[in-house]
Amino acid sequence: MARGNRQLRGDTGSKLPRHVAIILDGNNRWAKRRLLPSLAGHRAGVKAVRGVVEACGEAGIKVLTLFAFSSENWNRPKSEVDGLMELFLRTLRKETGKLKKNNIRLKIIGDVSRFSPDIQAQIAEAEALTADGAKVTLVIAANYGGMWDIAQSARKVASLVEQGEISADEVDESLIGQHLSTAGIPEPDLLIRTSGEQRISNFLLWQCAYSEFYFTKTLWPDFDRREFERALLAYVNRQRRFGKTSEQVEAEATC
Numbered sequence: 001m002a003r004g005n006r007q008l009r010g011d012t013g014s015k016l017p018r019h020v021a022i023i024l025d026g027n028n029r030w031a032k033r034r035l036l037p038s039l040a041g042h043r044a045g046v047k048a049v050r051g052v053v054e055a056c057g058e059a060g061i062k063v064l065t066l067f068a069f070s071s072e073n074w075n076r077p078k079s080e081v082d083g084l085m086e087l088f089l090r091t092l093r094k095e096t097g098k099l100k101k102n103n104i105r106l107k108i109i110g111d112v113s114r115f116s117p118d119i120q121a122q123i124a125e126a127e128a129l130t131a132d133g134a135k136v137t138l139v140i141a142a143n144y145g146g147m148w149d150i151a152q153s154a155r156k157v158a159s160l161v162e163q164g165e166i167s168a169d170e171v172d173e174s175l176i177g178q179h180l181s182t183a184g185i186p187e188p189d190l191l192i193r194t195s196g197e198q199r200i201s202n203f204l205l206w207q208c209a210y211s212e213f214y215f216t217k218t219l220w221p222d223f224d225r226r227e228f229e230r231a232l233l234a235y236v237n238r239q240r241r242f243g244k245t246s247e248q249v250e251a252e253a254t255c
Helices: 011-014 028-033 038-059 079-099 116-128 146-162 173-178 227-236 246-253
Strands: 018-021 062-069 104-111 136-144 190-193 212-215
Touching: 018 079, 028 038, 038 136, 038 227, 062 079, 079 104, 104 116, 104 227, 136 146, 136 173, 146 173, 190 227, 212 227
Parallel strands: 018 062, 018 190, 062 136, 104 136, 190 212
Antiparallel strands: none
16 A cells, blocks of 8 residues: 555565455444534545545455445435435446546445436446446445345345256355355455444345454544554454364465
């Protein structure tokens, strides 16, 4: 990372995650502490997104997934939801050209059918315009829930069985994964949650089975490059065993 922590340089490059997922939490609290309306916190959160996307590009992190709006967030006050939808549409219109210019692919996951026709059209346009982006894939989870994702995958697989295209005995973890909304994207190596909460709130439940978790008390709008580098440094200093012993992992690393 060009202006990054020196401890992330040298031989740590190969140890950095390919895919970082972040639960963007704390926008409302950030605004309240400043006696501002909640939407001001969400606007500040968009600025934080720009910084992290840029940092991923510099570090060679290939996928960044952001939990921007959960399927449960519709239960928030209508004025806040309306403001979020307006901000989402405006941000898509404003940022799509920049993403394309910077070789970044945009992918939206979640049940987009609940969004307005304008938002759905803008999503389709943004995804098409940035489809060739190869530097970073920016995945935005909007109207997304992990249980919804598993259920919709199961329905697709059940339909294949019902149509006789596959047998029930052929249903396995790989097949379920092929029909998740993140199909074709590597599973997250690192999951970050801001604002001090220590739960994953129905986010990427299947995909994060072996992810490393990093929790910080920093509110999302304050999550800057330095905070991101702290999370990456914590990650590179961990040993990922995937069910193996430390001795096995260490022996494989020396081969």
